[in-house]
Amino acid sequence: MKVTIDGAVIAEAAGDDVVKIEGNWYFPPSSITPGTLSESPKPYICAWKGVAQYYDVAAPRGTRKDAAWSYPDPLESAADAVGRNFAGYVAFDRAFATIS
Template sequence: MKAVIDNVVIAEAPRDELLSIEGNWYFPPSSIAEGALVESPTPYTCPWKGVCQYYHVVADGVTHSDGAWAYPTPYPSAFDRVGADFSGYVAFGRDVSVID
């Protein structure tokens, strides 16, 4: 599967390496294109997943604010709910198309 914005692939991995959580595809950290994400200072804590890290998505010189997020150290109880360790996996906002 691919995550694409402005005709630029910013993440790519086989479907069986992705996780679907609450309707969002989460890509493994190793699948993210180098330089595609820049940490954002936007704060958020999910009540069941834990502290979230937002990222600006950079594609072809254009920055899309808070276009991605991850949970670097999710709550351990979230692993049971998701069925896998999703530490550092990255999901994308509506500006990014995830295609099979």
């Protein structure tokens, strides 16, 4: 699977390596193109996944603010519910990203 913004590849991973949670595809940290993500100060806490880290995404036509997020240390019950540990996996806002 692949994530692109403005035609640039932001993440790419085998289908077995991504995790679908609540309709969003989460990509492993190793699949993210280096230099495309920078931490955002946007706060968010999900009741069942825990504290999120948002990211701004650098793309050819400019940075997309808060266009990606991850759960660096998800709640243990969330990993149990998903069926695998998704710590650090990154999801992308489909308003900006194309996922194919």
